[in-house]
Amino acid sequence: MDKYLNLLLYFSLVTLSAQTALYNNGTISIHEGGTLGFHTNLINTSPFDNNLGLAGFYGPQALTVSGTVSSQFYDLEIALDNDLQLEVGLDNSNNTNFILGNIRTPLSQPTVYYNFLDRSFYTGENDLSKIIGYAAITNQQNFVFPIGDSEFMRPLVINSEDSNLFAKCAYFLEDPNNPSSIPGVYTSFDVDLNIEYVSDIEFWRLEGNVPSTVTLSWNARSDMILFTDDATKIVPVGWSKLSQRWINLAGSTPVGSLTDGFVTSSSFVPDDYEIITLGVSKIPYQPLSKEVLSLENYFVSPNGDGINDSFYIPELEESPNNFMQIYDRYGLKVFEQTNYRDQFTGVSNVDNFVITRADGLPVGVYFYTVYLVDLDLNYQGFLYLAR
Incomplete structure (x- = not known):
């Protein structure tokens, strides 16, 4: 025993x-x-x-x-x-x-x-x-x-x-x-x-x-x-x-x-x-009335080969004053960053239910939203995370 x-x-x-x-x-x-x-x-x-x-x-x-x-x-x-x-x-x-x-x-x-x-x-x-x-x-x-x-x-x-x-x-x-x-x-x-x-x-x-x-x-x-x-x-x-x-x-x-x-x-x-x-x-009222634009969908593979190792949106070079948020497919926020450049490499940086944080997020589809503060524009799109 x-x-x-x-x-x-x-x-x-x-x-x-x-x-x-x-x-x-x-x-x-x-x-x-x-x-x-x-x-x-x-x-x-x-x-x-x-x-x-x-x-x-x-x-x-x-x-x-x-x-x-x-x-x-x-x-x-x-x-x-x-x-x-x-x-x-x-x-x-x-x-x-x-x-x-x-x-x-x-x-x-x-x-x-x-x-x-x-x-x-x-x-x-x-x-x-x-x-x-x-x-x-x-x-x-x-x-x-x-x-x-x-x-x-x-x-x-x-x-x-x-x-x-x-x-x-x-x-x-x-x-x-x-x-x-x-x-x-x-x-x-x-x-x-x-x-x-x-x-x-x-x-x-x-x-x-x-x-x-x-x-x-x-x-x-x-x-x-x-x-x-x-x-x-x-x-x-x-x-x-x-x-x-x-x-x-x-x-x-x-x-x-x-x-x-x-x-x-x-x-x-x-x-x-x-x-x-x-x-x-039925009635488009705030916040639904605020226009949301779509950017391209992206592929991120943080495997160290120098190709798509981080999430990078070229358009953000024109609006460095921004706020990025990334969610999994169920709506759980896994990442957020003020004045985002290319910081997302498949690892969560928010206090949530991601238990194996150091191992990185699971492969799959994620949603991103980014607010361009100076231009007062909201964008959203998809990214696919691979390993």
């Missing part, structure tokens, strides 16, 4: 539906430096929250966590050919490492969720490994919920005015006019005067009582081209519990194109709205 792993043997192996499970009806404690690997289901009916070390779920089969008491792990990793299904909540107090496979919670049961406690974070999230269902945060102010559906990551970025004692979010690839996973009908034609269309393809459900801004992104599957031919009119909208209609939550100029981009809301209290999604503004 690992000297760092203290297993008080009050558990037994039981058989459920011809599959074994680890049944904890006593106390399991993972000490610092210890590891506990699950290759079978976990049934937890007693406190399992005094843990350090690493717990992991591994193997080719789908695994399930069930029981009556939520488990809490310090470091947790998932490496499953299939997914980890939660029938009871699961808490993480340090790092969640998404290697392979999704963590699933029932979309029809918001009381079951994966909870990121206090300063906990995650790594490795991607389209193949994320949370399908509800993710929650406890005592965190700013967070990117690593949520999506079976095909794509569809995260929501929340920036709150104060720490959230608790907040929770899930993504739904469902028509809000007739959702299959939650009660209610959120008719896309019941809108405020400054909304022209509301997406009937997808929505997010966000709970929290602290005033916050959120950032929503869209991709080709969002089909925003069905609703508008002008990406600058895309806005976040929310179904108001008070007025029982869609409210325009616009707070910033959208970034991107009709097939890829993101937009940030104004500050609102999430609990005032049943669900939120993307819509189209």
